[in-house]
Amino acid sequence: MAKHQEYWFKRRRYGWGWTPATWQGWLSILAFLSVVVGAGLQLPPKPQQPRGGELAGLFVILIGSTVILTLISYAKGPSPRWRWGKKPSDDPSEDI
Numbered sequence: 001m002a003k004h005q006e007y008w009f010k011r012r013r014y015g016w017g018w019t020p021a022t023w024q025g026w027l028s029i030l031a032f033l034s035v036v037v038g039a040g041l042q043l044p045p046k047p048q049q050p051r052g053g054e055l056a057g058l059f060v061i062l063i064g065s066t067v068i069l070t071l072i073s074y075a076k077g078p079s080p081r082w083r084w085g086k087k088p089s090d091d092p093s094e095d096i
Contacts, residue, residue, distance in 0.1 A: 006022065007021055007022070007076060007077050007078060007094065008020065008021060008022050008024045008025035008028065008072075008073075008076035008077060009021055009025045009073050009076055009077030009078075010077065010078065010094060010095055010096045011077070011078055011080060011081065011083060011094055011095045011096065012083065012096060013083060013085065013086060013095070013096050014083065014084055014085065015082070015083070015084075016080055016081070016082050016083075017073075017080055018073045018077045018080065019096050021096070024076070025076070025077075028069060028072050028073075028076075029069075032065055032066075032068075032069045035061065035065045036061075036062060036065060039057075039058050039061040039062065039065075040058065042054075042058075043055075043058065078091075078094035078095075083095070
């Protein structure tokens with residue numbers, strides 16, 4: 001007997017993508033934001049201009065964390081599709 005999978009993310013009502021639906025989804029978003037803010041805080045203060053290597057490292061962290069969050073969303077959420085509003089055919093277990 002297959003166990004029902006609970007999605008961490010559900011499809012957004014407008015546009016393409018996901019919205020966190022469980023505490024695990026919100027924790028994933030919080031971890032992503034912590035990494036992004038932490039990486040930004042590693043840059044030197046404004047009077048001192050960051051060097052190219054520092055900016056390159058920041059972009060690598062930003063792109064890498066975005067890819068990881070997207071992969072988690074694909075694995076723990078329904079397949080994304082374009083939506084614009086609520087429809088009678090929406091599945092409440094997949095759609096907000």
